[in-house]
Amino acid sequence: MRTSRLRSVHPVLWAGWAALAAGAVLCVLGWYGVSGERFAERQLPYLASCTVPGAALIVAGAVLLTHGRTTVAAARVEELYGLLVAAEPADADEAGQAAAVPVAVSGKLLMVPGGTLLHRADCPLVTGKAEAVPVDAKLLAGGELGPCPICEPAEAAP
Known part of the structure; x- marks a missing residue:
């Protein structure tokens, strides 16, 4: 159970890190382009083509990383829940339902x-x-x- 769910989460985490890295690279390129231009009308193309998409990729990467980590945490909780819940007892009745076995019977x-x-x-x-x-x-x-x-x-x- 754990390995199959975690395998499906790894691409989300990798995509998140890739989006963060690409966003950071685009922001640096946009900053470098803007810093070399003196007039605002010549800076706008760098802002539109690099900085804004770079910021959007950073936000998207953060969302993907958060989703991936939440999914990993949910998978771990499900695994722990599976360990806590006892499996069906071997002496199940004919209807397929397990007989109720008390967990504790002490009167103290x-x-x-x-x-x-x-x-x-x-x-x-x-x-x-x-x-x-x-x-x-x-x-x-x-x-x-x-x-x-x-x-x-x-x-x-x-």
């Missing part, structure tokens, strides 16, 4: 100090974190913590 509730979510003890977001502590009854009753969308501890709450 934990929280991370300074966090805003309530987690089950075996939730992947708090497993192995030494800073995860049991939930205080006051915080639980006060409704200050929301349920984790991964382990869904709402059923475990006393």
Whole structure:
């Protein structure tokens, strides 16, 4: 997935850099031509043929580079999302739908100090974190913590 999308992005990035370089060259040529002429009416052809198109190419190159980098970032986000989302379990039922496998089933509730979510003890977001502590009854009753969308501890709450 990543390589095919990144291959399609590289031409956009190369086109952006090429447009920036060509624009810079045209602007330098226009400046050089204008600087050699004393009268404004003799400077206008250099402005029209070099400087204005050069500035337009610089803007177009900046847009292409921004688009290419945004596409690269989107491809990386999609790749990370693909890594986070579990693949379909092997024991799918006959309808082709996977049986719902709970992520966490523990009844013990934990929280991370300074966090805003309530987690089950075996939730992947708090497993192995030494800073995860049991939930205080006051915080639980006060409704200050929301349920984790991964382990869904709402059923475990006393």
